[in-house]
Amino acid sequence: MRFLRWMLAAALVFTPLAATAKPIKIVASFSILGDMVKVVAGDMAEVTTIVGPDADAHVYTPSVQDARAVAEADVIFVNGLGFETWSKTLIETSGSKAAVFVATEGITPLLVEGEVDPHAWNALPNGVIYVRNIAKGLAKVDPKNAAKYDANAEAYIVKLMALHKETTAALAKLPADRRTVVTAHDAFGYLAKAYGLEFLAPVGIDTEAEPSARDLAKLIKQIKEQKVAALFVENITSPALVEQIAKETGLSIGGRLFSDALSERGGPATSYLAMFRHNLDALVAALSPTS
Numbered sequence: 119m120r121f122l123r124w125m126l127a128a129a130l131v132f133t134p135l136a137a138t139a140k141p142i143k144i145v146a147s148f149s150i151l152g153d154m155v156k157v158v159a160g161d162m163a164e165v166t167t168i169v170g171p172d173a174d175a176h177v178y179t180p181s182v183q184d185a186r187a188v189a190e191a192d193v194i195f196v197n198g199l200g201f202e203t204w205s206k207t208l209i210e211t212s213g214s215k216a217a218v219f220v221a222t223e224g225i226t227p228l229l230v231e232g233e234v235d236p237h238a239w240n241a242l243p244n245g246v247i248y249v250r251n252i253a254k255g256l257a258k259v260d261p262k263n264a265a266k267y268d269a270n271a272e273a274y275i276v277k278l279m280a281l282h283k284e285t286t287a288a289l290a291k292l293p294a295d296r297r298t299v300v301t302a303h304d305a306f307g308y309l310a311k312a313y314g315l316e317f318l319a320p321v322g323i324d325t326e327a328e329p330s331a332r333d334l335a336k337l338i339k340q341i342k343e344q345k346v347a348a349l350f351v352e353n354i355t356s357p358a359l360v361e362q363i364a365k366e367t368g369l370s371i372g373g374r375l376f377s378d379a380l381s382e383r384g385g386p387a388t389s390y391l392a393m394f395r396h397n398l399d400a401l402v403a404a405l406s407p408t409s
């Protein structure tokens with residue numbers, strides 16, 4: 119009997135918390151943010167991403183499954199800066215009791231013609247702020263694992279900053295007349311500012327707006343006047359517009375950039391780090407002088 123009591127006490131003392139604790143349920147609004155959250159949360163959480171790979175979060179219509187995931191979530195992470203215009207209604211109508219955190223909190227937003235540019239993840243130092251905000255949010259909801267979230271975040275930040283250093287060095291080598299590129303929508307303002315490039319785009323910072331014939335004519339004139347070095351298609355927008363610009367300007371398409379979403383599994387951009395590296399490699403390949 120005494121032995122049994124001892125066994126019972128030992129079992130209570132030695133049962134690791136992780137084995138009995140249910141993983142917390144996290145919802146992230148889009149694939150890039152979802153990947154960052156997975157890295158920071160590690161195996162301590164179940165992460166559901168609403169807007170998946172190659173999909174456009176600017177113009178998303180949430181599904182019944184999305185509402186269910188949000189209703190069951192303990193934590194929700196959104197980008198903010200006006201990116202997911204549908205998220206507020208989704209969270210409110212689902213009856214979710216989750217803690218909601220904005221990953222861009224503390225980032226100084228870029229303004230494009232008076233509008234806030236939401237694509238802050240396209241500069242790695244901002245990615246570091248996202249990661250710190252994610253770790254802080256998770257620690258608030260799940261304080262007993264705070265040290266683990268912090269350790270995961272710090273290890274991840276080392277990798278992000280190494281790639282930032284590499285990106286800065288690689289793009290610094292480009293000559294002044296090989297620094298202007300065209301993409302379909304204006305998603306790389308933060309990248310341009312951080313690494314000294316210029317991006318022109320027929321569509322603004324929101325994919326919802328379609329360019330008028332006049333806007334397009336103005337852009338084509340600008341492309342011819344300003345030395346544009348390369349055109350890029352994107353994974354989330356139709357290539358038709360950029361193909362038309364290629365035809366009218368005689369410039370070739372330098373590759374595909376991942377702007378607002380990761381690639382499908384097996385693609386070249388299945389994580390935030392892989393996406394950034396793919397974009398860096400594509401830019402360097404298209405912009406480096408050929409001779």
Ligand SMILES: [Zn+2]
Binds near residue numbers: 377378
């Ligand atoms: Zn966008």
